Ligand SMILES: Nc1ncnc2c1ncn2[C@@H]1O[C@H](COP(=O)(O)OP(=O)(O)OP(=O)(O)O)[C@@H](O)[C@H]1O
């Protein structure tokens with residue numbers, strides 16, 4: 001297991017009380033595998049990713065039952081262990097590429113500083129690797145551009161620089177928070193292909209956060225569907241697309257237009273209702289207010305988890321009914 | 325960078341011209357300078373003679389060019405009260421003020437910047453609270469009172485330092501403390517708030533994600549961006565400190581520029597007042613120009629680099 005995390009909980013103090021944003025998340029990624037984390041905005045995807053990196057604000061309260069990454073057990077002392085692993089064993093691409101580069105340092109400096117420290121590379125060797133990485137993410141004339149500052153690059157170029165930067169240390173696990181949202185489709189395809197190549201070359205494991213189910217279909221081995229701070233369904237990508245079990249997953253899939261199938265101009269079936277507030281404790285299924293199959297049992301706590309074969313589970317009172 | 329530099333220097337030059345014209349105009353602000361020199365009870369013939377002797381009868385533009393021409397060569401005219409060259413009078417007094425101002429500035433920076441950074445690293449931590457107390461008290465306590473109390477306690481009661489004058493270096497200890505205490509709060513607050521803003525940015529988080537240790541994240545990524553607002557403020561503060569504080573110089577009996585300006589005003593010694601105003605204005609222009617250039621060195625966006 002490249003990543004094995006059990007019962008991750010993240011709470012943030014707010015003016016209105018403690019926000020339980022992540023409420024018991026389990027994530028497992030095998031070596032060389034890609035897990036896609038999907039779910040609507042605000043469900044806690046970025047908080048999950050950032051807490052795995054140990055880069056949440058000091059105020060955040062994080063607990064886990066088990067936390068293993070790249071062969072290290074981090075359950076007891078996550079902070080100390082992560083400090084040694086960041087940049088070499090695990091790297092992260094943040095959601096907003098425009099602000100993730102320091103405006104006062106050259107791109108070359110920002111790409112090379114990590115490996116010059118962690119791998120004791122010379123400037124020349126680090127720059128050679130930076131040029132290679134920039135080339136791979138599709139930045140033209142990379143050697144000359146190392147001396148430039150971030151504001152000389154477009155948003156999409158900066159995002160690619162961020163991807164190159166995350167790959168500089170040849171990590172074993174890459175956490176990518178919506179790495180391709182600002183990119184046009186050709187570049188997006190190029191980046192996904194690059195990630196695939198790296199996976200083949202280096203046995204890279206990827207935790208990819210995305211809204212884009214097209215990206216999921218292209219790259220995911222497994223998919224975890226997150227709703228209101230919990231994983232409500234997890235399945236191999238193919239199985240999930242073919243036979244979604246959770247009513248929420250079905251709603252998500254129904255919201256994608258399929259050319260030739262969805263009548264042109266027809267409204268896509270949106271999921272009615274709103275996500276429940278996560279301040280204080282939430283009992284029972286968080287989705288029941290929006291669920292067409294909701295039953296009185298859905299208020300029972302905890303929500304039963306049904307394992308279906310290897311690596312697949314769904315958290316729903318009545319998943320069989322949901323699947324028909 | 326070159327185009328930024330030439331643009332910035334051109335602006336500075338224009339400001340210098342404006343400032344010098346304004347200081348020149350001061351001479352005429354209080355009415356006819358010839359009458360002012362002759363004194364309120366002076367006769368009309370005396371005023372007329374003075375007008376010719378000082379050249380006040382010439383066109384204004386000629387007088388200005390003449391004045392600025394000699395000012396450039398270091399001749400700022402004669403003091404009416406001392407009957408000595410203004411340059412000499414200012415030269416005698418400026419040393420004390422510059423020494424006091426520079427040292428106080430350095431002390432204030434040495435206290436404010438590390439304290440501001442430490443406070444920003446843990447907002448509401450104990451260092452932050454101490455910093456807050458220092459800031460609030462520094463702004464609330466008037467410097468003349470603090471100066472007098474310091475003299476009473478350390479000079480009179482304990483006799484640790486001389487209570488007045490600048491004959492020995494010990495004489496500077498109390499004024500430096502009082503003056504820097506006055507300068508610390510603003511410098512510290514801008515360091516703290518700049519640092520808190522920068523520490524919350526995505527690029528600082530990205531730097532940590534690369535595995536850089538915290539001290540490098542702070543020194544390389546955070547500090548450089550956090551000091552940008554500090555540089556501009558520090559230039560203005562240094563200008564204030566170098567202008568000489570009338571209060572501090574009076575309390576500690578230091579013969580500096582602040583007191584000279586005050587005394588000359590009382591004596592209607594206009595050439596001295598005018599010269600001090602000119603010198604201080606040019607000093608401000610110099611300092612703010614340097615601050616802008618320093619900021620451009622730190623931030624490539626300001627100098628239009630790619
Ligand atoms: N620093 C913070 N302080 C307080 N609340 C926060 C903080 N960061 C995130 N949240 C809240 O936690 C919840 C989860 O946020 P998160 O950023 O993980 O969402 P997300 O799933 O990544 O959404 P998106 O798809 O829009 O990026 C949101 O309700 C958000 O408002």
Ligand SMILES: [Mg+2]
Nearest residue numbers: 045046095177
């Ligand atoms: Mg997010």
